[in-house]
Amino acid sequence: MPEQSSLTAQLKPHADRMRVAHLRDLLSADPERFERFSRTGCGLLLDWSKEKLDAVAWESLLHLARERGVENARDAMLRGDLINGTEGRAVLHTALRGGNWAPTQALQEIALEKTRFLRFADDIRAGAIAASDGAPFEHVVNIGIGGSDLGPVMAVRALAPFCDGPSMHFLSNVDGAHAIDVLDGLDPRRTLVLVASKTFTTLETLTNAQTARAWLAETLGEGQVGQHLAALSTNADATAAFGIQSDRVFGFWDYVGGRYSLWSAIGLPLALAIGAERFEAFLAGAHAMDAHFADAPLADNMPVILALIGIWRRNALALVGHAVIPYEERLARFPAYLQQMDMESNGKSVRMDGSPAQDATGMMVFGEPGTNAQHSFFQLCHQGHDVVALDVLIGRRVVGEAVSGRAGVHHTHLMANALAQTRALALGRTLEETRAEMAHEGIALDEIERLAPHRTFPGDRPSTTIVYDQLDPETLGKLIALYEHKVFVESVLWDINAFDQWGVELGKQLAKQITPALADPRLAAAFDPSTRGLIEALLQKEE
Ligand SMILES: O=P(O)(O)OC[C@H]1O[C@](O)(CO)[C@@H](O)[C@@H]1O
Secondary structure: OOOOHHHHHHHHHHHHHHOOOOOOHHHHHHOOHHOOOEEOOEEEEEEEEOOOOOOOHHHHHHHHHHOOOOOHHHHHHHHOHHHHHHHHOOOOHHHHOOOOOOEEEHHHHHHHHHHHHHHHHHHHHHHHOOOOOOOOOOEEEEEEOOHHHHHHHHHHHHHHOOOOOEEEEOOOOHHHHHHHHHHHHOHHHHHEEEEOOOOOOHHHHHHHHHHHHHHHHHHHHHOOOHHHEEEEEEEEEHHHHHHOHHHHHEOOOOOOOOHHOOOOHHHHHHHHHHHHHHHHHHHHHHHHHHHHHHOOOHOHHHHHHHHHHHHHHHHOOOEEEEEEEOOOOOHHOHHHEEEEEHHHHHOEEEOOOOOOOOOOOOEEEOOOOOHHHHHHHHHHHHHHHHHHHHEEEEEEEOOOOOOHHHHHHHHHHHHHHHHHHHHHHHHOOOOHHHHHHHOOOOOOHHHHHOOOOOOOOOOOOOOEEEEOOOOOHHHHHHHHHHHHHHHHHHHHHOOOOOOOOHHHHHHHHHHHHHHHHHEEEEEHHHHHHHHHHHHHHHHHHOO
8 A cells, every 4th residue: 555645745735825824814814713713622712723724724634633543543542452562551541530441450450549549648638647656747758750750740739729738849850959958858757758650660769769768767767667658650579679568559550651640649649739539520620531532523622633733833834842831820830741741752753663754743842831931932932033832821710819809910910911922923013013113102213223123023923722710620630631632643643652752761771881980980981082071071079
C-alpha cells in the first residue's frame, strides 16, 4: 500500500491560503466566528476563534482525525490494549478515575489500592495514624521527581483553598541545597516523609530519600524512623530493601505512566492535603472528561479539538513555541506540569514502526500565570520574530476571592487582561493606526515617524482560550484530563508513541560514567575534550 502523504503535505493548500489571511480579517469577515469555533462541554468552554484557520481548513483537520483512526486508537487505549509498543504495556491512567472501559482485573486492583491510600490519607489527617511520639503529623515531605513530583506540586498549589490537612513540602532536585531548604526548619518529630518513585531506582529520589532518612534518624533514632516513612511505587522489592514496611507502601502498575500517575498513589500528597472526599471529586472531574472524550463526536470533542489545533499550529503554520498562560495564580505550576506531559510524551522523532516521523512533532511548551507573564516574555509574543501560540486559561470566579471586601475587583482586572492580550495578539495595530493614535496624543510629526515602527504590532498571532467556572478539585481534574487526551490524539496523528521516554536514558547513563571521574580526575581522560575540560574546571580549588 502506498504510504499516506504527511499531515504537512495534506494541510499545505490550507496553510497556503491562510498564510495570506490576517486574523484581523478572519475575525471581521465572520460575525459567527465565535459560534463556529467554540464549544462547551464538561463544564468548560473552548474557544479557538482566534486560531489562524478557516472553516475549510477545520473540516480538513477533522477529516484527518477520522482518516487516521483517532476513534479506534482512543478505544484501544481505554480498553487496555498494549498501545505502548516499545515497552509492551497498556495505558490505563483513565481506569484510575473510574469508567468501565478497562479490564475488570485492573479496575479491581485499582479500587483496592485507592481504598488503602485514601484511608491512610484520612487517618493521617485525623491523627489516627500518628508520629512515633503519638502526636499528629503536621508536615509531609514528598520526595520524588518528574511525574512523581510535578503533579502533586501543581495540584496542591492549585487547590490551596481546599487544603486543610498537614502542610505539604516537596523535595525533588538532587542539588543538596533543595534538601537543606526543604528540611531545615521542619521538626522530624512532626514530619512524615513520602518517597514517591514509580521505579524506585531514580538517582535524585533515592539520594534525597537517604538524606531524609538520616535526618529523621538523627532525632528519632533508627527504631522510630519507619513510622515516619511511606512509599509510593510500583517496585515493592526496592521499597522493602529501603526498609519501608509493606503496609506503608502504596502501589500502582506498569500501565500507569509516570507523567500520568497523579491519579494513583502518587496523588497521596494531594489526598493528604485535601482529604479523600475532595480527591474523589478530582478523580470524578477527570472521569467526566474521559467520558466526554470517549463519547462526543469528533467535531465536538474537546481533547480532539485541542489536538487538531496543535497539529494545525505545528504542521500547517510550522510554529514551535506553545505558551500556556493560566490567568489563575494558583495554576502557577500547571505549565511546568504540562511541559513534562507534552514534551516527554510527544518529543519523539520516530514512528511506531521505527521509521522517521513524516511531520514535525512536539512543541516547546512553557508558561507562567497571567498577568505576570505579560511583564516578562509577552514582548516577544507580541513583536518578536517568531510566532508563539498561546493557550489562555481563565475562570469565571476565583475561589474565595474577597480581599478586604474588594471581591471582584481583582478578578475584573484579571479577565480584562486575559481578553486584552489575546485580542492584541490577534488584531495587532497597523502602522497607520499607530500613527493616528500618536497624532491624537499630540506627538510631533517627526517623533511619530521615528517611533511608529517600534509601536506597531503585527498581530496575526493565534490563541485558544479555555474558560471554566472556578478552580475546584473537579475542574482541575477536567483540565488535566483534557490536556492528557490532547497529547494522546496528537501522538496518534503523528504515529508516535506518547507513552515511552527513551530520550531521558542516555544522560542518566553518562552521569553514572562521569560520577567516578569527579572523585578521580584521571578517569576524565576517557571523555571528549570539552567534558574533560569542564570536569577539571569544576574540580579546581578556589584561587
Ligand atoms: O517515578 P520515577 O520512577 O522515580 O521516575 C521519575 C521520572 O523520571 C522519568 O522517568 C524521566 O526521567 C519520568 O518519566 C518520571 O516521571
